[in-house]
């Protein structure tokens with residue numbers, strides 16, 4: 545295929561560091577796949593029932609362009625519990641929050657502007673910034689302090705070209721749940737420098753040890769400069785349904801809606817989305833409890849391995865252990881772990897340069913399988929260190 549057929553920005557995008565590891569896994573049998581964050585739970589029955597009913601009732605026609613009014617209201621009401629008032633008109637429904645993130649960045653950031661990413665970050669942010677032709681500015685979370693944000697470090701990286709700070713709260717992959725003080729620090733920078741904050745809140749139902757989710761939009765002066773991106777994928781184990789959304793003040797939302805993305809998410813999926821929001825939240829609670837159980841098992845289990853130190857995440861369902869002990873880079877470690885132990889995990893470098901010496905382990909397997917995984921990592925690390 546002629547290279548000239550490919551649009552310039554796309555053609556110039558660099559490959560991700562984990563691409564080689566993932567490519568190696570293709571064609572291998574019996575691999576334990578930890579590459580993504582797809583929950584191992586089924587979507588709760590009352591949600592699938594609502595979808596079946598909607599189809600049986602012929603709810604198979606075009607929905608309104610930016611979401612069913614009932615769903616937009618239900619989403620606004622749900623996020624209202626985080627101490628900020630939203631209305632249905634502030635919500636745009638999308639086919640998953642991958643689309644929300646695209647719409648939120650492509651609709652606001654110009655080529656040449658700078659976007660601050662807190663490292664380690666969810667890799668899609670970096671791809672989006674690169675695709676837009678903006679510049680990624682990394683601010684490392686301080687691992688020694690438990691992946692905390694140093695507001696001074698953030699302040700130092702903001703320039704006249706900065707447009708947006710991307711905040712993943714709780715953070716994938718470090719599990720950081722940003723404290724009110726950290727959020728206030730980010731808000732002060734955003735207000736002083738007139739910046740937008742893109743707040744990715746897909747893991748907001750998964751916060752541990754009695755913590756509570758705070759959205760930065762609830763801080764004084766932040767509602768008008770925050771874009772919330774979230775989805776049903778993780779909260780309700782609905783990754784295959786593709787249902788997400790953007791929330792922002794109407795004058796921002798209405799502009800973002802102009803991006804010719806063909807929004808209109810499936811009508812019957814949206815109806816099921818209303819059932820998810822308005823039905824029982826017990827299944828969500830049960831999933832959260834199980835993730836937490838896995839976390840409490842796996843963090844000490846990994847940390848007892850010589851050369852590995854596993855930070856205890858405060859939220860989300862990932863571990864990001866420091867594997868600095870085994871004397872090789874994280875990419876090589878993950879590649880050899882795949883070849884020898886058939887475990888596919890993403891190397892830390894997939895989450896920004898400061899992710900070196902780490903790997904990401906999603907808690908999407910039962911405890912028994914997590915024990916097998918830990919055993920394999922232990923044997924592998926021991927073999928490498930000799």
Ligand SMILES: Cc1ncc(COP(=O)(O)O)c(C=O)c1O
Pocket residue numbers: 581639640641642643666712716744746774775776777783787788
């Ligand atoms: C932080 C974060 N945001 C967004 C997404 C995308 O989720 P979806 O497109 O399924 O809504 C993911 C998926 O892993 C994620 O980890």
